[in-house]
Amino acid sequence: MTKGLALVNKYRVLIIFAALCLAAGILSDSxxxxxxxxxxxRQVSITAIIAAGMTLIILIAGIDLSVxxxxxxxxxxxxxxxxxxxPLVVVLPVTLLIGLLFxxxxxxxxxxxxxxxxxxxxxxxxxxxxxxLVYTKGYPVVVSNDAFRFIGNGKIAGVPLPIxxxxxxxxxxxxxxxxxxxxxxxxxxxxxxxxxxxSGIPVNTIKLAVFGIGGLLSxxxxxxxxxxxxxxxxxxxxxxxLDAIAAVIIGGTSLAGGRGGIVGTLFGALIMGILDNxxxxxxxxxFYQSIAKGLVILLAVLVDxxxxxxxxx
Amino acid sequence: xxxxxxxAITLVLSxxxxxxGCGGSGSGDTQQKGGESAQPPAEKKLKVGLSMNTLNxxxxxxxxxxxxxQAKDLGYELVVTDAQNNPGQQLADVENLLQQKLDIxxxxxxxxxxIAEAVKKANDENIPVFTIDRQSNxxxxxxxxxxxxxxxxxIAGDFIAEALNGKGKVVEIQGIMGTNVARDRSKGFNEAxxxxxxxxxxxxxxADFDRGKAMSVMENILQANPEIDAVYxxxxxxxxxxxxxxxxxxxxxxxxxxxCDAVDPALDAIRSGKMEATIxxxxxxxxxxxxxxxxxxxxGETVEKSVILDSTLVTKENIDQVKTR
Numbered sequence: 001m002t003k004g005l006a007l008v009n010k011y012r013v014l015i016i017f018a019a020l021c022l023a024a025g026i027l028s029d030s031x032x033x034x035x036x037x038x039x040x041x042r043q044v045s046i047t048a049i050i051a052a053g054m055t056l057i058i059l060i061a062g063i064d065l066s067v068x069x070x071x072x073x074x075x076x077x078x079x080x081x082x083x084x085x086x087p088l089v090v091v092l093p094v095t096l097l098i099g100l101l102f103x104x105x106x107x108x109x110x111x112x113x114x115x116x117x118x119x120x121x122x123x124x125x126x127x128x129x130x131x132x133l134v135y136t137k138g139y140p141v142v143v144s145n146d147a148f149r150f151i152g153n154g155k156i157a158g159v160p161l162p163i164x165x166x167x168x169x170x171x172x173x174x175x176x177x178x179x180x181x182x183x184x185x186x187x188x189x190x191x192x193x194x195x196x197x198x199s200g201i202p203v204n205t206i207k208l209a210v211f212g213i214g215g216l217l218s219x220x221x222x223x224x225x226x227x228x229x230x231x232x233x234x235x236x237x238x239x240x241x242l243d244a245i246a247a248v249i250i251g252g253t254s255l256a257g258g259r260g261g262i263v264g265t266l267f268g269a270l271i272m273g274i275l276d277n278x279x280x281x282x283x284x285x286x287f288y289q290s291i292a293k294g295l296v297i298l299l300a301v302l303v304d305x306x307x308x309x310x311x312x313x
Numbered sequence: 314x315x316x317x318x319x320x321a322i323t324l325v326l327s328x329x330x331x332x333x334g335c336g337g338s339g340s341g342d343t344q345q346k347g348g349e350s351a352q353p354p355a356e357k358k359l360k361v362g363l364s365m366n367t368l369n370x371x372x373x374x375x376x377x378x379x380x381x382x383q384a385k386d387l388g389y390e391l392v393v394t395d396a397q398n399n400p401g402q403q404l405a406d407v408e409n410l411l412q413q414k415l416d417i418x419x420x421x422x423x424x425x426x427x428i429a430e431a432v433k434k435a436n437d438e439n440i441p442v443f444t445i446d447r448q449s450n451x452x453x454x455x456x457x458x459x460x461x462x463x464x465x466x467x468i469a470g471d472f473i474a475e476a477l478n479g480k481g482k483v484v485e486i487q488g489i490m491g492t493n494v495a496r497d498r499s500k501g502f503n504e505a506x507x508x509x510x511x512x513x514x515x516x517x518x519x520a521d522f523d524r525g526k527a528m529s530v531m532e533n534i535l536q537a538n539p540e541i542d543a544v545y546x547x548x549x550x551x552x553x554x555x556x557x558x559x560x561x562x563x564x565x566x567x568x569x570x571x572x573c574d575a576v577d578p579a580l581d582a583i584r585s586g587k588m589e590a591t592i593x594x595x596x597x598x599x600x601x602x603x604x605x606x607x608x609x610x611x612x613g614e615t616v617e618k619s620v621i622l623d624s625t626l627v628t629k630e631n632i633d634q635v636k637t638r
Contacts, residue, residue, distance in 0.1 A: 028537065036536040043529050138374035140524070140550075142578060153561060229525055229557060231578075235369055236525060280533035286490055286519035 013252050013267045016300055020274055028281040036277070038160055044273035045162040046221050046228075047240060048266060051247040052173050053103075053217035055265045056210045058248050059177075059190045061257025062110065062117035064211065067218045067244060068237030069128035070102045075222035076132050079141035079232035088147055096219045102128065103215020107208035117211075125241070132234050141232040152227030162224045169217065173262045186210065190257030247272055250300040271300070359389045359417070361607050362410035364403060364431070366423035366447070368395040370522065371550065372574055372596045376421065376446070379600025379638075387608060400427035407431035411438050417607045418442040425450045425493060441610050445603045447493055455610060458602055458620040460594040462494050465624045466501020466547075468592050469571050472626055473506070473543045476569045476589065480511040481542035484534055486555055488522040488547040495522070498547045498573065515541065520551050527554030535562045543569040549579035549591055556587055575627050575637050583632055590628045595637035598622065 008015065025032040050067050057064045078095040082088075102124065109120040154161045177183035185206045188196040197203045226232045251268030253260025275296055279289045363380055367373050377393055384391040392410060396403030400423045410418060411434060418435050422428035422444060429451025435442040436453050443455045473483060485502060488495030506512050516534045520527035527546060535541070535558060544559070546552035552572025559568055565587060572579050575593035582588035599622060609616050627635050 030537040033536070036533075039532050039536055043532065133369065138368050139371050140578075225525065229528060229554065231524070231553075233524055235523060276529070277533050277536075280516075280518055280530055281537040283516045283518065283534075283537070285517075286487065289519075 012303055013250065013264045013271075013300075016250075016303065017267045017271055020271055020296075024274055024278040024281075028278055030281050031278060036281075038163070040273050040277045041163050041166075041270070042160045043277070044269050045166040046225050047243045047247060047272065048166050048269035049169050049217050049221045049224070050240060051244040051251075051265050051269050052169050052262060053214035054241075054244045054248050055251070055253055055260065055262050056173070056177075056186060057117070057214050058245070058253050058255060059186050059257055059260060060207055060210055061190050061193070061255075062207070062211070063245070063255075064103075064106060064117065064121045064214045065241050066102065066106060066121040066124035066128055067214065067221075068240040069125045069132065070099055070215055070218040071222040071225060071237035071240065072132040072232075072234060073102075073128045073135070073222075074099045074219040075226040075232040075236055076136050076141055076234070078223055079143045079226055080135065082143045082145050082148055083141065088145075091148075092223060095223055096216055099219020099222070100212050100216040102218070103212040104208060106215065107211030110211065111204040111207050136232065136234045138234055140234065143226070143230055143232070148227055149230055150227075152224050152229075162228070165220070165224065169220070170262055170266050177262055182206065182209070187258055190259070192258070243272055244269075246297050250297060268300075271296070359387070359607070359611050360413070360415050361389050361391050361604065362407075362413065362415040362418045363391060363393045363603070364396065364406045364410060364418070364420045365393060366396050366403065366421050367398045368393075369397065371576060372548070373421065375576075375596035376600040376603075379597035379602075380419075380604050381600070382597075383601040383604035387604065389604065389607070391604070396423050398423050400424040403428065404431045404434075407434060411435060411440060415440055417610055419445060419603050419607065420449070421445050422447045422449055428452075443603075443606065443610075445599060456606060456616045456618055456620060458599065458606060458622065460599070460624050461621050462497030463501035463504070465573055465592050465594060466498040466503070467505045468501075468624060468626050469498075469545045469573065469590075470502045470505020472571055472590055473545060473569060474509045474512060477512060477542050479509045482513050482515045482538065482540050484516045484531075484538070484541055484544045485514055485518075486527055486530060486544065486546040486551050487517065487519040488551070490519050495519075495547060502545055502547075520546075520554065522548050522550055524550045524554035527551035528558050531555040531558035532562075535559065535564065541568055544571070546570070546572045548572060549574045549576045552588060552591065553578055553582065556582060560587070575635065577637075580627070580632060580635075580637070583627065583629055586629070590626060593625045593627050593635050593637060594622070597638050598636075 030036055054064060074095050077098055078091055081091045081094065106117065106121050106124055109115045110117045151161055156164060177186065185201045188201055189203055189206060193203060225236055247268035248265050249255065250271055251264030253264060275293050279292060361384060365373055365377055368377060381391055392413060394406035394410060396406050403423050418440050420428060420431065420442060425448050428449045432442055432449045432452025432454060441455055444457045446459050448457050483506065487499050506514060515538050518530050518534065520530045531554065544555055546555050549572040552570060556570060559565055570588045572588065572591040573594065575591045575595055579588060579591045583591060602622065606616055625635065
């Protein structure tokens with residue numbers, strides 16, 4: 001009995017995911033086609049990559065609200081550099097570096113001055129959005145560059161490149177969390193920061209690195225987003241932090257830190273994306289769409305809190 | 314310990330907000346004094362306040378730029394505020410503007426109902442006020458300058474009906490439902506389409522006037538509907554997003570695409586034959602017209618109670634005649 005429940009508990013995200021896919025397949029003929037599934041996963045990739053970074057941050061009991069604005073700013077900078085005819089070998093690393101820098105600034109405020117990440121990243125969210133508007137003057141930055149276009153719109157062996165990038169990011173994060181001491185320290189810090197500190201874990205360095213990764217992945221996401229639209233939108237990424245956080249939470253990672261994992265986040269992001277996709281496919285009135293989305297988030301979290309009381313071990 | 318830290322932060326934050334509030338009115342005072350001492354001896358520069366609903370959207374940025382250009386030509390001083398789509402913020406913006414001894418106030422409301430209070434405040438101060446783009450549902454305004462969103466939707470519907478010879482499957486991509494413009498454009502479009510019983514609207518989805526969202530929404534719609542003859546997007550940003558999706562799906566030559574606003578990238582898309590039409594509601598013109606109206610009011614000339622600027626259909630045939638600046 002308890003063993004069965006524990007099993008359900010372990011794979012609860014997968015169960016919700018499968019149920020949703022089944023329902024979607026029954027409700028819409030167009031859902032379960034290869035084309036549409038690739039389409040959904042490609043759309044999800046932008047949020048999912050950000051959610052991967054968010055998972056690490058939430059695992060250390062932090063939060064990052066600045067990801068959407070960092071996405072907009074780094075996207076605009078990337079578009080600007082391409083317009084200035086800089087080669088991609090320069091554009092891509094510099095863009096990622098700027099994202100990393102934003103993440104490190106977040107981390108610095110959190111570790112050096114002990115400011116809660118909610119406040120720090122809220123401030124950076126507003127600042128980075130402002131910087132984007134200053135840089136773009138409120139207009140989209142349009143780019144034309146075939147190599148750059150390939151990142152967001154190209155396919156390798158029939159699989160869209162954004163999906164490959166996303167899977168690579170998740171595989172890497174899985175390895176980091178499962179197989180490296182860095183990953184184990186992250187869980188330790190999230191579980192009990194004081195105990196982690198006392199046992200000699202370099203807490204501040206780890207935290208700094210985690211926020212840095214969050215910023216870097218925002219920039220990676222920005223590159224894909226900008227390439228998909230072939231233009232950097234000043235409003236890009238508004239509200240994406242909430243989608244990313246929702247994906248992480250639906251995926252079973254605890255907001256209190258220390259518990260959860262990266263695989264759940266991937267399915268959490270897919271659940272959000274499939275919801276959007278199916279509601280569009282079924283031509284549901286936009287007025288009802290957000291209600292439906294909110295209800296599914298509530299349901300997922302409800303199931304999570306109910307099951308999290310059962311010990312997995 | 315943690316709780317103590319949190320309440321300390323709350324305290325600091327509220328203190329900061331309080332100080333910011335004081336700082337705001339303080340700087341208002343100094344500007345007021347500055348205005349007084351500068352005004353009488355030197356040239357009498359007309360001071361116009363422009364309270365924008367948002368500057369986070371190319372359409373409204375162009376309104377602001379048109380206004381700035383015209384103000385520069387006339388040698389007016391123009392003070393612009395950005396309410397970031399927040400009616401509460403806009404009320405505060407207008408209050409701050411009214412502290413600055415304006416001659417005329419122009420408002421592009423974030424919300425037609427909520428702006429009434431701000432208009433009344435200007436009325437109380439006897440500062441002439443008028444609205445652009447969206448109307449105010451209260452207070453006394455001298456005039457309203459804008460486009461007729463229902464008519465614009467009509468034009469789009471008629472264009473599609475004609476392009477399809479009164480028969481076909483149509484997709485409508487809507488703006489932020491809950492704003493007047495999105496509502497009225499959709500209403501006008503559906504009115505026009507309803508006249509043709511053989512035209513079926515197969516999908517009707519919102520993409521919030523956003524290019525990225527429109528691309529995703531259109532990708533999904535394309536999956537669900539193997540047959541689509543025409544797409545109406547309620548602004549050009551969304552039309553361009555839809556275009557990206559349609560192009561990627563290889564259905565460019567089967568689908569007639571019409572947007573609205575006539576922004577430059579959309580005009581380029583029409584020239585290259587990727588998009589069939591848009592509707593010129595050039596925001597830059599609106600901004601210029603607003604300042605010209607301010608000039609008339611300051612000279613005591615009478616202005617119409619309501620000025621509807623022309624919305625015109627732009628296609629490949631007339632694209633070079635259409636002026637958007």
